Amino acid sequence: MRKISEQSITVLGPNAAAVSNGRKISQKGGFVKRFRSEDDTFYMGECKGSGKSNYITSADFIEEGNPVFRCSCPSRQFPCKHSLALLFEISQEKEFELCEIPEDILKKRQKKEARAAKSAGEKKEGRPKVNKAARTKKIKKQLEGLRLTEEMMGSLLQAGLGTMGGSSIKTYRDLAKQLGDYYLAGPQLYVNRLILEIEAFQKDGENFHYKEAIHILVQLRALVKKADAYLKEKLDKEEVGDDESFLYEELGGIWKLDQLKALGLKKENARLLQLSFQVVYDEARKEFIDTGWWADVETGEVSVSRNYRPIKAMKYIKQEDTVFESALIPALAYYPGEGNRRIRWEGAEYSPVTEEQLANLLEHAHKSLPAAVKLVKNQIKNTLSDNFVAQLFSFGRIGRIGEDYVMEDLEGNTILLEDMPGMEGTVGRLSMLEPSLLEGRTVLGAFFYEEEKRRICVQPYSILSNEKIVRLLY
Numbered sequence: 001m002r003k004i005s006e007q008s009i010t011v012l013g014p015n016a017a018a019v020s021n022g023r024k025i026s027q028k029g030g031f032v033k034r035f036r037s038e039d040d041t042f043y044m045g046e047c048k049g050s051g052k053s054n055y056i057t058s059a060d061f062i063e064e065g066n067p068v069f070r071c072s073c074p075s076r077q078f079p080c081k082h083s084l085a086l087l088f089e090i091s092q093e094k095e096f097e098l099c100e101i102p103e104d105i106l107k108k109r110q111k112k113e114a115r116a117a118k119s120a121g122e123k124k125e126g127r128p129k130v131n132k133a134a135r136t137k138k139i140k141k142q143l144e145g146l147r148l149t150e151e152m153m154g155s156l157l158q159a160g161l162g163t164m165g166g167s168s169i170k171t172y173r174d175l176a177k178q179l180g181d182y183y184l185a186g187p188q189l190y191v192n193r194l195i196l197e198i199e200a201f202q203k204d205g206e207n208f209h210y211k212e213a214i215h216i217l218v219q220l221r222a223l224v225k226k227a228d229a230y231l232k233e234k235l236d237k238e239e240v241g242d243d244e245s246f247l248y249e250e251l252g253g254i255w256k257l258d259q260l261k262a263l264g265l266k267k268e269n270a271r272l273l274q275l276s277f278q279v280v281y282d283e284a285r286k287e288f289i290d291t292g293w294w295a296d297v298e299t300g301e302v303s304v305s306r307n308y309r310p311i312k313a314m315k316y317i318k319q320e321d322t323v324f325e326s327a328l329i330p331a332l333a334y335y336p337g338e339g340n341r342r343i344r345w346e347g348a349e350y351s352p353v354t355e356e357q358l359a360n361l362l363e364h365a366h367k368s369l370p371a372a373v374k375l376v377k378n379q380i381k382n383t384l385s386d387n388f389v390a391q392l393f394s395f396g397r398i399g400r401i402g403e404d405y406v407m408e409d410l411e412g413n414t415i416l417l418e419d420m421p422g423m424e425g426t427v428g429r430l431s432m433l434e435p436s437l438l439e440g441r442t443v444l445g446a447f448f449y450e451e452e453k454r455r456i457c458v459q460p461y462s463i464l465s466n467e468k469i470v471r472l473l474y
Helices: 006-012 016-027 081-091 103-121 132-159 167-181 185-204 207-237 257-262 355-362 369-380 427-432
Strands: 031-037 042-047 055-060 068-071 097-099 266-282 287-296 302-310 326-334 349-351 388-394 397-401 404-408 414-417 442-450 455-464 469-471
Touching: 006 016, 006 081, 006 349, 016 081, 031 081, 042 081, 055 081, 055 103, 068 081, 132 167, 132 185, 132 207, 167 185, 185 207, 257 326, 266 355, 266 455, 266 469, 302 388, 355 388, 355 455, 369 388, 369 414, 369 442, 369 455, 388 455, 427 455
Parallel strands: 031 097, 414 455
Antiparallel strands: 031 042, 042 055, 055 068, 266 287, 266 326, 287 302, 326 349, 388 442, 397 404, 404 414, 442 455, 455 469
16 A cells, blocks of 8 residues: 655645645544555545535546546645545555546546657657747847846946935836846846845945945846857857756746756656755745755755745745655756756655665765865855855864854864854754754755855754754754
């Protein structure tokens, strides 16, 4: 019989309420009949509901890690609470009668396989088809928008950031909206961030906002320059299809899983552990971002998953949640870029984290602070990269010197522990840990450049031992 963990059910649920309601249905004996196929790919149940007739709900596991749910109830949630209740019945190893897979399910499987085969057949040399004429037109439009952005920056730099106030703010807001017409969601976001920092500076006079505005302008200028050369080269070479450049997303492009996999940015049967998780609100995007930090058990690579939830579409997009179990991902896709690559997948199988998995992961942690800092410096010197790199690091000890926390490697080298500006604080939480967790362990930390102190510092996200993961960001 199939094994399903509660973590898997939580991940599949559309929200916490649906998961809770599904659990209650199972606990209260809501199912009057339960069936499963002999090959263990199909489960079905008859469940009592609020209507006159019982509901028939099923889960088709023909595609591992990505089950298909069906239910006769009128709920618009997917999967509904009855489908989730069926999963709880499986997880509790209740008795299921053997049955044949219904004919309509077999037909739906065949149609799905046919669609998948057709989609694969339409790809040339493993890559999705590209409408060259449409893509060329779009690139030319983007180049027009980049010239417009460059003109805006020139005027602003000539007049000075101090003039960006009052009625001129409206002008830049109009420009930001206009960039959307040029397929430049990336530069549009930079302009929105710039406006927010200038408005904040005008309100409180804090120098931090003025410095951040200058930093945004530097990034926007670098993006315009690099993107202009990149797009012109694509036109000159008449190679307007997908490539592995990070500039596609920086300009506002949205990657599809098929595109990433066609470029070879994928890994099969990846085993990941989530080491940290947080939800932040991005005012410039008007979106909540669910961010998970993951480590590959096999390689130690630290990657990041991001789930964007626009304010306008909150009820349509499920919020991600903390994952405490080990995830086996049949088809993991990577986004182009360096450092902590963004990752994405469609389905996964979850199981308890084992000591062997933790031991394998810790083997890949950095052990020398000079080497780790050098790697970070090489990454963050790119103007368009993140200003930090999350790494696994095996430390000798963590302790206090005066008011500061300091981390020491096995060779006696030290580095200051600090909270990154704008980030939820974690350094203060070190005082809550058992002393044994601050000696001879491994930290997942964000190595970043602290401008005020003019040095690389580390913000700890979690502490790992051979037995457990202790999160400072949940």
